[in-house]
Amino acid sequence: MASRNGVPKFHRETAAVRRGALIAATLRSLERYGHEGASIRRISAVAGVSIGLINHHFRTKSELIAAAYESLALGLQRTLRLRAAADRDTPPRERISRFLNASFGPDLLAPSVFNVWLVFWSMILHSPQMRAVHDRTYRRYRAILENLLGALDESGEARRFRLRPAAIALSALLDGLWIELSLSPGTFRPEEAIAICEDWVDALCAGAFVHLLNDKPRTVRSQPRNHT
Amino acid sequence: MASRNGVPKFHRETAAVRRGALIAATLRSLERYGHEGASIRRISAVAGVSIGLINHHFRTKSELIAAAYESLALGLQRTLRLRAAADRDTPPRERISRFLNASFGPDLLAPSVFNVWLVFWSMILHSPQMRAVHDRTYRRYRAILENLLGALDESGEARRFRLRPAAIALSALLDGLWIELSLSPGTFRPEEAIAICEDWVDALCAGAFVHLLNDKPRTVRSQPRNHT
DNA sequence: AGCGTAATTGATCGATCGTACAGGAGCAAG
DNA sequence: CTTGCTCCTGTACGATCGATCAATTACGCT
Known part of the structure; x- marks a missing residue:
């Protein structure tokens, strides 16, 4: 019918693209x-498709949410990794500085990004599916940091x-x-956050963190110390 | 009717108590x-009262949620403050250690506490009421930390x-x-978290954080440094 | 003892939720 | 042009949501 008018009612896409x-x-x-955006009706409206299409490509809503979580996490990690090592021969300490700058860039600090992150987090406790995504992506994130710090350690x-x-x-x-910074952007400036992190890395290089030193493994003190 | 049986159907409470x-x-x-617990029906069921009673004491649901947020935040802060200064003459450095220990105690690390916190946070962006509570309580929290650190600074x-x-x-x-720790308790132990914080405070005392030093105010570097 | 106040109940409203499902329609193959 | 696969639409259903409100009832006061 509609095709006779030359105006198709909708586009067909391959499953992967859709x-x-x-x-x-x-x-x-x-x-x-925010949290109310995690609704089939909202999502389909934003996507410009019908309500039923989502359940055609994703068996359930949580499956779609989990896929979105993994997509966002991996995307952010890719951005950070790319910015940290712009050139092939960037020295380890500067790679970390680049990583810190990228972490507090305007695209990462957009309140919307944080809001999305919060929605995902709040689902972890009650959804094993979301927990799996979190554990996987967070392990990756720490691995990236360990790579950056490892290069510094061996330099x-x-x-x-x-x-x-x-x-x-x-x-x-x-x-x-x-x-x-995401919760209340007025409290301090992104540059202060970067400076705090730079200080931490510098202190790490200087060996100021006793429990992190490698030469003498020591047990961790869990009781308050006695300053007399 | 029911009173004739000697079994009252419900208890009357003063507005404050209820x-x-x-x-x-x-x-x-x-x-x-979790997030689904923020429903009039769930809350009234947990409280053991009828659905309508909540709207008798709170004009809207968000008013109740905001009150709960403020109550939890102030309660946690009171706990931390009390544990930090057990004795009158606790030295500044040990007060901080006590504060750190309390911050990673089992009652603060209960996953349920974190889940509640997440629900509150996720409402901040879209509810000015929740934002007001957050700004107020977080200012208080930082003031407590500034007190603890201030005593150390002057000691x-x-x-x-x-x-x-x-x-x-x-x-x-x-x-x-x-x-x-709340999101995935298996990643590391609370004692490691305490050790990391203790290290940070020790490094602060040693003057290892250049941007935090007081003697020479310096501008903050926002560009990655050039390590050549 | 009875009365009045206000705390409490529970039914009800319209809206929105996730999922299921039957039928319509685009598009490539024959 | 016709066929057929499957992508896609949109209604329907049962459940749950926040808020309202008239009716009920506990309990202090006279």
Whole structure:
């Protein structure tokens, strides 16, 4: 019918292309509407398709959400990795500086990005599917940090340190600053966040973090210390 | 009718008492059911009251949620402050250690607490009411940290440092570690998180953080440094 | 003891949710 | 041009949501 008018009612796409478009629409819907954007109706409206199409390409809603989570996480990691190593022969310490700058760039600090992230996080506790995505992507993220820090550790510019806890600490510092900047951008400026991280890396190089040093493994003190 | 049987159908409470009970029920509901716990029906079921009662004591749902947010935040802050200064004459450095230990105690690290927190956070972007509560409570939280760090700064045990960015950095480190521990408790142990924070404070005392030093105010570098 | 106040109940409203499903339609192959 | 695959549409259904409101009832006060 409609084809007789020369105006098709809709476009047919291959399954792969349509799946990608729906994932992108999911992220856009979450950006705009926050938690209420995680609805089949909102997503289909943003994507410009009918309600039923989503359940044709994704068996359930949570499957689509999980796919969107993984897509966003991997995309951000790719961005960070690319910016950290622009040239082939960037020295290790500067790669980290580039990574820090990219972490607090305007595209990462957009409040919408954070809102999407929050929606995903809030689903982890109750959805094993989301937990699986989180564990997988977060392991990757820490691996990237361990790579960056590992190159620094072997460059001779720094006192030798233990890689794993150092990556954990730096990722926590990055996440904490990123979250606070996203929640209330007026509290401090992105440049301050970068400076705080740079200071941390410099202190790591100087061997200022006793528990992270590699030369003498020591047990961790869990009780408050006694300063007399 | 029911009173004739000697079995009252319900208890009458003063407005203040009932409001407090409803706030507590809200937090319990959010702990159990996550984001879906933020529903009038769930909350009233947890509180053991009827659906309509909530709208009798709170004009709208978001008013109740905001009250619960403020209640939880202030309660946690009170707990932390009390544990940080157990004795009157606890030295500044040990107060901080106590604060760190309390921050990663089992009651703060319960996954349910984090889930409640996430629900609140996800509402900040779209609800000015929640944003107001967040700004207020987070300012208080940073003030507590500034008090603790300020006492350390004046004790003479540390190189003089700028209070505000130091509090921002420490709170970010605390938050980041707390979040990661809550999201996936198996990644590292609470004792490691405490050690990372202790290291940070020690490095602060040693003057290892250049941008935080007080003696010479310097501009913050926002471009990646050039290591040649 | 009875009365009045206000705390409490529960049915009800319109809206929105996720999923299922039957039929319409684009597009390539024959 | 016709056929057929499957991508796609849109209605339908049952459940749940926040908010309203008239009716009910506990409990202090006189």
